[in-house]
Amino acid sequence: MIQGWSWEGYFHYLTNYFIFLGAVNTVLLTLAGMAGGLVLGVVLAFARLSPWSWVNQLARTYIWIFRGTPLLVQLIIIYTGLPQIGIRFSVLEAVITGLVLNEAAYLAEIIRGGVQALPKGQINAARALGFNHAGVARYVIFPQTMRLILPSLGNSFNGLLKTTSIASVISMEELLRRTQILMQEQFMVLELFMVAATYYLILTTLWDFIQRRIELHYAKAYQSTQHSRPVKKAPLTDTSTALAKETQR
Numbered sequence: 696m697i698q699g700w701s702w703e704g705y706f707h708y709l710t711n712y713f714i715f716l717g718a719v720n721t722v723l724l725t726l727a728g729m730a731g732g733l734v735l736g737v738v739l740a741f742a743r744l745s746p747w748s749w750v751n752q753l754a755r756t757y758i759w760i761f762r763g764t765p766l767l768v769q770l771i772i773i774y775t776g777l778p779q780i781g782i783r784f785s786v787l788e789a790v791i792t793g794l795v796l797n798e799a800a801y802l803a804e805i806i807r808g809g810v811q812a813l814p815k816g817q818i819n820a821a822r823a824l825g826f827n828h829a830g831v832a833r834y835v836i837f838p839q840t841m842r843l844i845l846p847s848l849g850n851s852f853n854g855l856l857k858t859t860s861i862a863s864v865i866s867m868e869e870l871l872r873r874t875q876i877l878m879q880e881q882f883m884v885l886e887l888f889m890v891a892a893t894y895y896l897i898l899t900t901l902w903d904f905i906q907r908r909i910e911l912h913y914a915k916a917y918q919s920t921q922h923s924r925p926v927k928k929a930p931l932t933d934t935s936t937a938l939a940k941e942t943q944r
Contacts, residue, residue: 704886708877709893717873718894724859724869727791729852732798739803744810754803761800767861769793774865790862798855805851809844810836842913849906856898870894 708714742754761769774789784792813836821835863872874891878884 701883701886704881704883705889708883708887708890711877711890713877714870714873714890714894717868717870718898720868720873721856721859721870721894722898724790724794724862724867725852725856728794728798728855728859731791731795732802733848735795735799736802736806739799740806740810743803743807758800758803761797762804766793766797766858767864769797770861770865786865786867789865790859790867794855794859794862798851801851802848805844805847806840809840809847812843813839845906845910845913849902849910852906853899853902856902857895860895 739754739757742750743758745751745754770789770793773784773793774786777784817835817839818831821831826834859869860871862869863875866872868876870891874887878887881887
């Protein structure tokens with residue numbers, strides 16, 4: 696029989712080691728999904744920006760499929776559908792694969808938008824100075840794109856922390872799944888769900904703090920530039936005055 700609300704039960708399971716390990720698994724799944732999604736997302740983003748139409752179309756099709764279908768369906772296909780054609784994954788492998796493939800589709804569009812937001816003059820100037828494609832990406836595109844897309848990446852990480860709960864459907868013992876296991880044994884439905892909600896709230900709040908610190912770190916250089924004193928213009932000579940007037944025509 697389902698019991699009524701119990702503060703004692705709530706605080707007992709709030710410090711329960713079994714659930715705490717589930718929260719740790721949730722964080723690890725999030726980190727793995729985000730790291731793999733970023734690597735694959737960068738590849739997809741540059742494929743979308745590729746001058747070769749077939750490469751662009753392949754990346755576009757991938758993004759269309761994985762953004763257009765639910766993660767739950769993707770996980771079920773990976774874990775229970777692929778074994779029918781001889782491709783088998785463990786529960787952990789299936790979850791990480793699904794999270795990476797799904798997250799990469801969203802991150803690719805975020806990264807592509809950040810790259811396209813950069814002034815093309817900076818890229819052309821770097822190439823004029825002799826930088827190759829790798830040098831332009833490392834010293835010009837990557838640092839500035841990171842600053843532009845950090846808020847969006849932070850929101851994606853926050854969302855992924857909560858999205859990992861879908862993995863409970865294929866019996867991955869993350870936070871929600873371990874909560875359900877205890878619920879079936881103890882019949883404390885409301886208390887255990889509130890414990891899970893509290894853990895998710897704690898994790899997302901901690902990430903919000905970390906995200907703000909990272910954004911402040913990347914914004915320091917631009918803040919110091921904005922607050923620097925303006926450089927006084929040197930007086931124009933007769934020749935430079937004539938050249939300036941000629942340029943303005």
